[in-house]
Amino acid sequence: MNRLVLGVESTAHTFSASVVSTDGKILSNAKSVYKAPEGSGIHPFEASQNHLAAAPSVLEEAIRSSGAGLGEISAVAYAMGPGLGPCLRVGAVAARTLAASLGVPLVPVNHAVGHIELGCLLTGARDPVVLLVSGGHTMIIAFSGGRWRILGESLDLTLGQLLDQFGRHHGLASPCGRAIEEAASRSSSYLRLPYSVKGNDVSFSGLLTASKTLLDRGASFEDVSYSLQETSFSMVTEVTERALAFTEKKEVMIVGGVAANRRLSQMMSAMAGRHSARVLAVPLEYSGDCGAQIAWTGALAHGCGIQVPVVESSVRQSWRLDVVDIPWRS
Ligand code: AMP
Numbered sequence: 001m002n003r004l005v006l007g008v009e010s011t012a013h014t015f016s017a018s019v020v021s022t023d024g025k026i027l028s029n030a031k032s033v034y035k036a037p038e039g040s041g042i043h044p045f046e047a048s049q050n051h052l053a054a055a056p057s058v059l060e061e062a063i064r065s066s067g068a069g070l071g072e073i074s075a076v077a078y079a080m081g082p083g084l085g086p087c088l089r090v091g092a093v094a095a096r097t098l099a100a101s102l103g104v105p106l107v108p109v110n111h112a113v114g115h116i117e118l119g120c121l122l123t124g125a126r127d128p129v130v131l132l133v134s135g136g137h138t139m140i141i142a143f144s145g146g147r148w149r150i151l152g153e154s155l156d157l158t159l160g161q162l163l164d165q166f167g168r169h170h171g172l173a174s175p176c177g178r179a180i181e182e183a184a185s186r187s188s189s190y191l192r193l194p195y196s197v198k199g200n201d202v203s204f205s206g207l208l209t210a211s212k213t214l215l216d217r218g219a220s221f222e223d224v225s226y227s228l229q230e231t232s233f234s235m236v237t238e239v240t241e242r243a244l245a246f247t248e249k250k251e252v253m254i255v256g257g258v259a260a261n262r263r264l265s266q267m268m269s270a271m272a273g274r275h276s277a278r279v280l281a282v283p284l285e286y287s288g289d290c291g292a293q294i295a296w297t298g299a300l301a302h303g304c305g306i307q308v309p310v311v312e313s314s315v316r317q318s319w320r321l322d323v324v325d326i327p328w329r330s
């Protein structure tokens with residue numbers, strides 16, 4: 001039977017709510033995004049205050065624009081983690097309140113699994129090697145033995161943090177990825193930067209320091225942005241290629257906010273072409289954090305009987321996706 005699930009996302013800068021149907025239609029996806037002051041990163045408490053203020057109107061908008069009646073919602077899913085504690089707690093409280101007042105099950109969802117499962121729904125990917133590149137994650141992932149397995153990851157900063165911290169050094173407000181992409185598109189002058197791939201993992205901290213130093217010494221923002229993108233994207237493309245060659249899968253799916261970047265897609269497509277694999281990128285509207293990721297994954301989990309009593313529900317700031325059982329794919 002086709003039913004509706006409401007999902008709440010609040011792991012970091014975004015408070016978002018969405019209603020999806022269990023047959024995979026996204027009926028609404030409302031959001032409010034916390035903007036940090038220029039030159040600074042996300043302050044967890046400040047972001048949580050944004051979420052607190054935005055929660056009533058975002059939830060109302062998600063329900064109203066879905067066209068659904070409250071009585072049609074059969075479960076409420078929430079991002080249990082990983083993420084920033086104060087932000088996670090706002091979403092959890094909102095979801096608990098709704099689930100308790102509607103008398104429907106509460107379904108905990110791992111945020112990273114949310115990125116992947118919504119990506120599969122929207123791109124039609126069946127068994128991809130996944131590159132998850134966002135503010136909170138940089139991982140190369142593939143499904144095996146009942147779980148999404150991490151085949152490679154960043155040993156320090158995520159790709160989103162690398163771009164945002166570099167942008168902030170230049171005085172931009174986070175998130176800076178799009179501004180860096182625009183600046184990079186105006187240059188083709190490569191400045192030498194450290195390239196650090198260790199086995200299947202990458203390390204970005206030396207690259208960040210070197211990029212900031214180039215700026216401080218007078219190199220143009222355009223040239224350093226271009227060089228930073230070329231270097232960091234080559235690094236993640238190399239480790240994704242290794243995962244693809246090893247697993248012999250035929251799909252590469254890019255998810256997370258950095259998936260919006262056209263140069264990254266271009267590099268991944270050139271690489272995948274050499275392995276007769278196709279590249280699938282999540283549509284822009286759904287590549288960053290959003291409630292639809294949580295609602296859809298909640299629908300899949302709820303279909304397998306996953307739920308948590310409201311009084312036992314919690315949040316988990318650290319929760320690696322390779323410890324999460326995925327019964328709907330097994
Ligand atoms: P998420 O955590 O999934 O919401 O992703 C947020 C991250 O995506 C931030 O670090 C942004 O700077 C980054 N981002 C957004 N758009 C782009 C873009 N066009 N190119 C590179 N990074 C981007």
Ligand code: MG
Nearest residue numbers: 134135136289
């Ligand atoms: Mg995310």
